[in-house]
Amino acid sequence: MPEPGQAPDRTGIHPTALVDPRASLGQGVRIGPWCIVGPDVQLGDNVRLHASVMVEGHTVLEDGVEVYPFSTVGYPPQDLKYADEPTRCYIGAGTVVRENVTIHRGTAQGTGETRIGRNCLLMANAHIAHDCVLGDGVIIVNNVVMGGHVIIGDYARIMGSAALHQFVRIGHGAVVGGLCGVEMDVIPYGSVLGNRARLVGLNWIGLKRSGVEASEIQQMRLAFRELYPRSGRGDALLGERMDKVRQRYGHIGRVVEMLRFMEAPSRRGLTRPGQGGPEKDVEG
Known part of the structure; x- marks a missing residue:
């Protein structure tokens, strides 16, 4: 100026x-x-x-x-x-x-x-x-x-023709797939797909591109699977799973970031995994 x-x-x-x-x-x-x-x-x-x-x-x-x-x-x-x-x-x-x-x-x-x-x-x-x-x-x-x-964290990627509902939060480093309708919050480093967005994993490609060590990515993968097990246990146990993840992986800054995001006040709630299906990598 x-x-x-x-x-x-x-x-x-x-x-x-x-x-x-x-x-x-x-x-x-x-x-x-x-x-x-x-x-x-x-x-x-x-x-x-x-x-x-x-x-x-x-x-x-x-x-x-x-x-x-x-x-x-x-x-x-x-x-x-x-x-x-x-x-x-x-x-x-x-x-x-x-x-x-x-x-x-x-x-x-x-x-x-x-x-x-x-x-x-x-x-x-x-x-x-x-x-x-x-x-x-x-x-x-x-x-x-x-x-x-809408609040979108640093280095997030929102792919083509996605639609984000008002008051949605997209976490740091997350990726939203093309044509997604996102009605609930997406955790940091999360990856969502679908006509109505479902959580399909973390943004593994984005993490690798940003230089995160393979050992840390593996720890994040284990933490994510513990937070969202494929057995489909009920939402009532999510708080207990978060406590266990904090005990086991609380030394990993990105895992702590995810947990803090999940605990923060939200107008929309959290996007959850869909029923069944493998984890996927979304180009981000």
């Missing part, structure tokens, strides 16, 4: 773009043809808006954010209770927003802010609804839609 009293660099603005003079522009910003930038927008250094991008509201795009054509950022939420409150939208540094993505600002009834972390990739036609929170390094594949108040 320019220093107070320093005029912003507007040399990279196409003559057909409509940029409000009250908008805050960093150095090296490039704004393509037919873009619209509202008065309360802040663009960090080296932000690039390709053609026909619209950014409105109290919206911050940090350094190096790149937004492709026909995307809209910071417009009012699709919430009938919204009454034009000055809610916010934030996109972290290095995030890439591809074509036709819609990112709405928050609501007064929610957190007041829709927030996307650093170095995320939002592929074409995705919808990020009001009050959603995405961590760092999240990948949202084409045509993914989500209701309001």
Whole structure:
């Protein structure tokens, strides 16, 4: 951002773009043809808006954010209770927003802010609804839609055309398979598949790619099988199984992370395994 009293660099603005003079522009910003930038927008250094991008509201795009054509950022939420409150939208540094993505600002009834972390990739036609929170390094594949108040942990992967119910939590490093309808929370490093999502294992491929040691992955696999045995024992015993896992695998940070997620307050409950079927690897 320019220093107070320093005029912003507007040399990279196409003559057909409509940029409000009250908008805050960093150095090296490039704004393509037919873009619209509202008065309360802040663009960090080296932000690039390709053609026909619209950014409105109290919206911050940090350094190096790149937004492709026909995307809209910071417009009012699709919430009938919204009454034009000055809610916010934030996109972290290095995030890439591809074509036709819609990112709405928050609501007064929610957190007041829709927030996307650093170095995320939002592929074409995705919808990020009001009050959603995405961590760092999240990948949202084409045509993914989500209701309001969804929380997605760092480095999670949401595959094409998945649909996330409002208030769902997706844990750190989890992967949601393509075409999934996710109505309940997904544990950290979990892997879900199905028309109505069912837990099919952990995100083994993602763990390997992120450099987790094979010995730790094996311990996580054993912990997962103890949490969710294939014998299909009832949910009433889940707390007992969690206690045993904590005793046996409490020295493994990622297992502890899963247990804390499972114990945290939830509006939707936890996604559980489907009946029968082997564990599966989902490309993530």
